[in-house]
Structure formats: structure tokens, C-alpha cells
Amino acid sequence: MKIESINYTLAAAQSDTQRATKGAVQSVSAAGALNSTVNLSSMSALGESSGSDIDTAKVESIKAALRDGSYKIDSGNIADGMLSTARDLLQARSRI
Numbered sequence: 001m002k003i004e005s006i007n008y009t010l011a012a013a014q015s016d017t018q019r020a021t022k023g024a025v026q027s028v029s030a031a032g033a034l035n036s037t038v039n040l041s042s043m044s045a046l047g048e049s050s051g052s053d054i055d056t057a058k059v060e061s062i063k064a065a066l067r068d069g070s071y072k073i074d075s076g077n078i079a080d081g082m083l084s085t086a087r088d089l090l091q092a093r094s095r096i
Contacts, residue, residue: 065071
């Protein structure tokens with residue numbers, strides 16, 4: 001069985017993407033989107049509202065330890081975490 005090769009250039013891919021995007025925009029316009037509004041927020045504004053999720057004191061202490069060279073990396077803890085993640089992924093895969 002022979003698999004035929006397809007020469008698909010980047011320009012053709014971009015052209016297809018532009019046509020698909022243009023078609024989608026036209027179909028949305030045609031669907032009566034005159035009464036719709038869209039509000040976009042910057043990512044920085046989104047991050048400000050959930051600032052309590054980050055322990056800034058801990059972040060600053062880690063930065064200081066990195067600067068002065070006193071930060072110690074526990075390679076055993078990292079390895080345990082990686083193995084645990086691998087086990088979880090394998091168990092999730094076997095359930096499927």
C-alpha cells in the first residue's frame with residue numbers, strides 16, 4: 001500500500017485559514033449580530049482581581065533566596081512528585 005505525499009505549502013494553509021475566518025465573520029454578521037456587544041479586558045486587569053491566589057510573601061522570600069544563593073532544591077521531593085504524577089496518569093489511562 002502506497003501513501004501518497006501531499007505538498008501543502010504554508011501560503012496555501014494561510015490562504016485557507018483566511019478564507020475560513022472571513023467566512024465565519026460573514027456568517028456571524030449575517031446572523032444578526034448587530035445587537036451584540038463584546039467587552040475585552042486586558043490580562044493584567046484579570047490578574048488584579050485574583051491577586052489573593054498568590055502568596056506574595058513566599059514569592060519574595062524565594063526570590064531573595066535565589067539572589068543570595070541560599071535556595072536549596074530538594075531533588076528527592078521533585079522526583080517523588082514526578083513519579084506520583086506518572087502513576088496518576090497511568091492509572092487514569094488504564095481506566096479509559
